[in-house]
Amino acid sequence: MLMKKLEKLLASESFVNYVHRRNQADITWWEQWIKENPQHEELVERATLVVYSLRFNPGVLDERVTAEQWYKLQARIRKEAYAVNNTTNSGRKQFYRFAAACMGLLALVGAYYLFWYNPKIIYETGIAQKATLKLPDDSEVTLNRNSAIQFLKSWEKDTVRQVWLQGEAYFKVNREKGADGGYKRFEVHTDQLIIDVVGTAFSVNTFGGDYVSLESGRVDLRLKGMDDVYTLFPGQMAKVNDAGHIEMSELKVGPHISWVDGKITLNDNSLGEVITFIEHSYGLTVHCDEKDLLGRKLSGQMRIDNLDDLLAVLEKVLDLVIVKDHGNVKIFAIK
Structure with a gap:
């Protein structure tokens, strides 16, 4: 009492x-x-x-x-x-x-x-920022624009290494042995997923649904509150669809990882996908009333350091008129 x-x-x-x-x-x-x-x-x-x-x-x-x-x-x-x-x-x-x-x-x-x-450490990036940081085990994380990650200041020797992510990040996870001789687990928590890693390089994107893209190694993932485990191998991508299920597919070399190098590489991606990327990366609202435009496909590589340059390339390649005004972007077809 x-x-x-x-x-x-x-x-x-x-x-x-x-x-x-x-x-x-x-x-x-x-x-x-x-x-x-x-x-x-x-x-x-x-x-x-x-x-x-x-x-x-x-x-x-x-x-x-x-x-x-x-x-x-x-x-x-x-x-x-x-x-x-x-x-x-x-x-x-x-x-x-x-x-x-x-x-x-x-x-x-x-x-x-x-x-x-042993408080939680929180790192956040703004609309025009990217940041690379070291975790307590010297694993490396690159945060994309408008993202946040949190983790404990120090990790005990035999505990699971855990981080919580909002936004998008690219991870390079160190393989670290525990007291039992096996490799220690590394978990990334999003709103919908728990991603279980040993040592690997991968990207996680929580903008507009949870995506995991694997570059090397192997990761296991599951929906929060569920027991089914999905294994991701290099060159594969997993996403949580609108119905709340995990979908596996071959990875398009595209906006999922290449943002780390300050560019976006598109491989038959739609304008709608590019718009989602722009909205979350730059904190803008993009309006496109002509829905047929959203399905137009793009392939190639573009720099993303400068928004005006990116919009100019989209205008030229897709025959569009793009108007930017006070945090809003409007897209029209050339008549």
């Missing part, structure tokens, strides 16, 4: 504000509550100790200070337990009750400590 009450207090932002004297309304409310509930004085004191000991602050975390406070708290509890243990028999009963509470308290504090000591 005590631990449940402690958990409730420590999960309360209002209580944390009261302890740190950060919000006058919270301070006033808790002072009044404590005055009206003197039976909870010990509970409040213990919760206050935890908050102070961890310098509980969801802002910038000083790892050295946090670790130092953690060990100080452990030492303080051991010291108090030792003092009680050297008293009378009645004191011993009190000690056992105290020790049990302390063990639970240490477990709770440890959970908070680990949460803040």
Whole structure:
């Protein structure tokens, strides 16, 4: 019961504000509550100790200070337990009750400590940005425009390496052995998929449906909440269709991977596919009222560093008129 009450207090932002004297309304409310509930004085004191000991602050975390406070708290509890243990028999009963509470308290504090000591890292790219970054195991990720990835700051030796992706990214995953001698798993989570990797190079795109394109190695993937596993080999692509099922196909050398090099390589892709790419890569809304235009096919290679140049190429190749105006693009056929 005590631990449940402690958990409730420590999960309360209002209580944390009261302890740190950060919000006058919270301070006033808790002072009044404590005055009206003197039976909870010990509970409040213990919760206050935890908050102070961890310098509980969801802002910038000083790892050295946090670790130092953690060990100080452990030492303080051991010291108090030792003092009680050297008293009378009645004191011993009190000690056992105290020790049990302390063990639970240490477990709770440890959970908070680990949460803040190993926080999630989030990287985001803007509309005109790409970024290449290293993961905790030195695997490499290139984020496309308007994308985000998150992962834990450090990965324990024998845990599954996990990242969560929104947008599009190209992964080069290192093969890393675990304690059992086998290769450690690497998982990419999207809204719809869990992609299981050992060591390989592949692209994941969550714009307009989830796509996975494999360049080398092998990946297994499954829909979230489902048991069926699909294996992807080099030169193949998998996507989640409108019905929520995984479809496998041969990979077109196209917009799925070549964006990493700042170009788009099309192989009989439709204008509709290119429009989807433009909308997500540049944060624009593209209007094309003449639906028959969307099926026009394109093959070839184009630079994507400059939107105006890309639109000019589309105009010339497909005999179009393209007008760009304040974040909107309108496409017409030449009459």
